[in-house]
Amino acid sequence: MSKKIGDVILDVHNISLRFGGVKALTDISFDVREHEVRAIIGPNGAGKSSMLNCINGVYTPQEGSITFRGQSFDHMNSRQVAEMGIARTFQNLALFKGMSVIDNIMSGRNLKIKSNLLMQALRWGPAQREEEEHREKVEHIIDFLEIQAFRKTPVGQLPYGLQKRVDLGRALAMEPQVLLLDEPMAGMNMEEKQDMCRFILDVNDEFGTTVVLIEHDMGVVMDISDRVVVLDYGKKIGDGSPEEVRNNEEVISAYLGTSH
Amino acid sequence: MAFFLETLLGGLMAGMLYSLVALGFVLIFKASGVFNFAQGAMVLFGALSMARFSEWIPLWTGVDSLWLANVLAFVMAAVVMFMVAWAVEYLVLRHLVNQEGATLLMATLGIAYFLEGLGQALFGSSIYKIDIGMPKDPVFILENLFPGGVLVNKEDLYAALIAAAMVTLLSLFFQKTATGRALRAVADDHQAAQSIGIPLNRIWMIVWCVAGVVALVAGMIWGSKLGVQFSLATVALRALPVVILGGLTSVPGAIIGGLIIGVGEKLSEVYLGGFVGGGIEIWFAYVLALGFLLIRPQGLFGEKIIDRV
Numbered sequence: 224m225s226k227k228i229g230d231v232i233l234d235v236h237n238i239s240l241r242f243g244g245v246k247a248l249t250d251i252s253f254d255v256r257e258h259e260v261r262a263i264i265g266p267n268g269a270g271k272s273s274m275l276n277c278i279n280g281v282y283t284p285q286e287g288s289i290t291f292r293g294q295s296f297d298h299m300n301s302r303q304v305a306e307m308g309i310a311r312t313f314q315n316l317a318l319f320k321g322m323s324v325i326d327n328i329m330s331g332r333n334l335k336i337k338s339n340l341l342m343q344a345l346r347w348g349p350a351q352r353e354e355e356e357h358r359e360k361v362e363h364i365i366d367f368l369e370i371q372a373f374r375k376t377p378v379g380q381l382p383y384g385l386q387k388r389v390d391l392g393r394a395l396a397m398e399p400q401v402l403l404l405d406e407p408m409a410g411m412n413m414e415e416k417q418d419m420c421r422f423i424l425d426v427n428d429e430f431g432t433t434v435v436l437i438e439h440d441m442g443v444v445m446d447i448s449d450r451v452v453v454l455d456y457g458k459k460i461g462d463g464s465p466e467e468v469r470n471n472e473e474v475i476s477a478y479l480g481t482s483h
Numbered sequence: 484m485a486f487f488l489e490t491l492l493g494g495l496m497a498g499m500l501y502s503l504v505a506l507g508f509v510l511i512f513k514a515s516g517v518f519n520f521a522q523g524a525m526v527l528f529g530a531l532s533m534a535r536f537s538e539w540i541p542l543w544t545g546v547d548s549l550w551l552a553n554v555l556a557f558v559m560a561a562v563v564m565f566m567v568a569w570a571v572e573y574l575v576l577r578h579l580v581n582q583e584g585a586t587l588l589m590a591t592l593g594i595a596y597f598l599e600g601l602g603q604a605l606f607g608s609s610i611y612k613i614d615i616g617m618p619k620d621p622v623f624i625l626e627n628l629f630p631g632g633v634l635v636n637k638e639d640l641y642a643a644l645i646a647a648a649m650v651t652l653l654s655l656f657f658q659k660t661a662t663g664r665a666l667r668a669v670a671d672d673h674q675a676a677q678s679i680g681i682p683l684n685r686i687w688m689i690v691w692c693v694a695g696v697v698a699l700v701a702g703m704i705w706g707s708k709l710g711v712q713f714s715l716a717t718v719a720l721r722a723l724p725v726v727i728l729g730g731l732t733s734v735p736g737a738i739i740g741g742l743i744i745g746v747g748e749k750l751s752e753v754y755l756g757g758f759v760g761g762g763i764e765i766w767f768a769y770v771l772a773l774g775f776l777l778i779r780p781q782g783l784f785g786e787k788i789i790d791r792v
Binding site: 279281300301302305306310311313317318319320321322326329330331332333334336338340343344346354357393394396397 | 656659660661662663664665667668670671672674675676677678679680681682683689
């Protein structure tokens with residue numbers, strides 16, 4: 224692969240997160256470099272989703288700091304994180320079920336829309352033109368994800384695999400610098416998984432988007448990631464290239480349950 | 484036949500107004516999960532400010548055109564409703580995010596009484612009239628089809644037209660604009676909406692403003708028919724069965740529910756009144772809603788409530 228991996232874009236430093244007495248994350252540090260595909264893996268309950276939710280501003284960790292492009296965010300909510308250029312998808316689909324595929328993806332352009340309420344309501348020329356420009360970008364994403372046939376379908380009626388694509392499409396519509404994917408392959412069959420892998424790699428290649436992805440299925444992740452963080456019981460037990468992680472004793476025992 | 488048509492049309496026109504008030508409930512419930520008991524008080528508040536401003540504006544400015552005075556009064560009243568919406572969102576609801584449904588309901592109940600009191604303190608507590616130039620005389624239509632034609636109350640017809648125009652405008656706004664899209668997004672999923680950068684507080688503010696204007700229009704129409712008085716707040720509660728029937732989460736449901744209730748009330752009064760005594764109109768809607776609660780609690784168009792176990 225000839226892509227250029229840049230400098231550190233997202234730096235997670237000594238993060239600890241507790242819910243009452245439960246330690247979800249303990250002293251986690253890792254970094255994400257520009258243009259790479261970075262995976263966070265671990266068995267169920269390892270704290271992967273908690274980690275992602277910290278980066279997304281849903282949870283605020285009690286200790287540690289997260290720095291994005293040199294700007295640290297301590298008390299941000301997910302909207303402010305979105306404004307900084309971080310988009311996400313959801314493990315249990317959180318699409319706007321009653322809305323069509325186009326409207327779902329268009330809503331991802333929300334932050335880019337400049338015209339105000341009044342201009343939109345009056346269908347003012349510039350507001351209309353802007354809407355058309357966004358629509359063009361959205362059409363491009365629809366082509367990219369090969370969901371042209373379902374443009375006008377309410378997403379609630381689409382099969383699961385396609386809903387996952389719409390979820391990805393909505394995040395892509397934000398033109399994010401970093402894309403957080405929460406178990407993008409969960410509950411998919413082999414063919415759907417392969418499609419999703421292809422889309423993730425293409426996004427990374429074509430748009431140069433940095434991807435942070437969570438999976439508990441090790442197999443798929445190893446093939447598409449540049450570097451992998453492994454969590455277990457809220458602690459980091461491995462970090463490195465897929466090859467290094469695969470041969471890490473601790474990782475093997477966490478996944479296979481072998482005793483030393 | 485002509486008589487049946489007359490009753491039916493009367494019911495449809497009355498139903499349009501119920502739809503309008505029901506729409507206020509649905510908008511707020513969809514976007515923020517709050518069942519706004521203060522919707523009735525907002526109707527009264529809107530009507531009171533409209534009535535008083537249309538009285539005061541000619542005194543203050545010397546405008547003697549009724550039409551101009553009404554337009555100015557409407558704008559002023561709309562501004563007042565925006566201020567109410569802002570205050571409710573900023574002072575009360577913002578601090579109750581993620582609270583139990585019952586807590587929010589109680590909060591809106593409190594807002595309802597506060598608004599009723601404030602409305603009377605600011606605008607007075609007598610009976611006022613709103614004169615927006617609605618014609619009071621009836622007309623006859625379809626005279627060549629039926630002997631004597633079908634009698635239609637012009638005032639009802641105009642009221643229904645205004646309500647229908649309002650409903651259409653709102654639907655267009657929701658379907659065709661970027662802000663409308665953001666509103667629908669928030670209604671479907673708060674967390675996902677936030678993750679794509681939609682500011683919840685701003686959306687809630689817009690929804691309360693829209694609900695305020697809807698209440699104002701309903702209050703204006705009802706006020707011009709019945710006079711602006713305290714009981715207007717309870718008239719609005721007659722839209723409650725409408726939202727139960729149509730579904731709390733459905734805009735088309737509010738419209739169709741309103742029409743069904745309007746027609747049902749009039750037809751039952753006329754055709755069943757003879758057997759069970761008069762006054763059906765008063766309880767018909769509630770009994771119909773009760774039946775719906777037993778058979779289809781989510782209403783005609785509401786989202787099915789499925790709990791994961």
